[in-house]
Amino acid sequence: QQQVKQSPQSLIVQKGGISIINCAYENTAFDYFPWYQQFPGKGPALLIAIRPDVSEKKEGRFTISFNKSAKQFSLHIMDSQPGDSATYFCAASNQGGKLIFGQGTELSVKP
Amino acid sequence: KAGVTQTPRYLIKTRGQQVTLSCSPISGHRSVSWYQQTPGQGLQFLFEYFSETQRNKGNFPGRFSGRQFSNSRSEMNVSTLELGDSALYLCASSFHGQNEKLFFGSGTQLSVL
Numbered sequence: 001q002q003q004v005k006q007s008p009q010s011l012i013v014q015k016g017g018i019s020i021i022n023c024a025y026e027n028t029a030f031d032y033f034p035w036y037q038q039f040p041g042k043g044p045a046l047l048i049a050i051r052p053d054v055s056e057k058k059e060g061r062f063t064i065s066f067n068k069s070a071k072q073f074s075l076h077i078m079d080s081q082p083g084d085s086a087t088y089f090c091a092a093s094n095q096g097g098k099l100i101f102g103q104g105t106e107l108s109v110k111p
Numbered sequence: 112k113a114g115v116t117q118t119p120r121y122l123i124k125t126r127g128q129q130v131t132l133s134c135s136p137i138s139g140h141r142s143v144s145w146y147q148q149t150p151g152q153g154l155q156f157l158f159e160y161f162s163e164t165q166r167n168k169g170n171f172p173g174r175f176s177g178r179q180f181s182n183s184r185s186e187m188n189v190s191t192l193e194l195g196d197s198a199l200y201l202c203a204s205s206f207h208g209q210n211e212k213l214f215f216g217s218g219t220q221l222s223v224l
Contacts, residue, residue: 031210043215043216043217045215049212098144102153104153
């Protein structure tokens with residue numbers, strides 16, 4: 001019940017296209033859903049986060065869509081750029097300092 | 112403002128040895144969390160410290176331990192190393208650790224031979 005399932009494992013998108021990564025969770029006590037971006041040799045960095053009281057949050061080219069009834073949330077990257085090529089992790093938490101991460105999606109944006 | 116600093120960056124140990132990793136959080140942050148990252152298991156939570164007290168613990172054996180000092184700096188220790196302990200160990204800090212932005216260091220890459 002503590003798992004967060006992420007798909008796809010890898011994704012190839014053309015420059016200017018939309019990248020979509022999906023996550024599903026089971027624990028209804030989760031109340032914080034962040035997305036992290038990780039480049040090789042670096043630690044993850046927070047991209048955007050959402051709480052279950054809203055269905056969508058947008059920051060620049062990045063949007064989280066949240067479906068509480070389906071227990072799913074997704075990351076949309078609009079106008080994907082080669083610089084967006086990285087590994088993306090969804091995560092969930094219901095208590096301080098303990099994030100449960102998805103398995104990660106390796107995104108490659110082709111020029 | 113300096114970021115989260117982890118030392119050493121790389122470490123090579125042999126089975127049975129022990130290792131201590133260090134983490135200096137961002138100034139003013141009182142919560143420090145540790146994560147293990149491997150290709151097979153992904154990012155897994157080890158433990159979280161707040162004001163020198165362990166507040167949360169993941170599902171790792173007792174060989175994995177940690178502590179936090181009064182200046183919020185943290186160390187984690189792994190005793191009796193096993194081959195499967197080879198991983199990137201990441202430290203993250205935040206102000207109070209309650210569902211807020213975590214700032215990660217670049218990690219310590221541990222190889223156990």
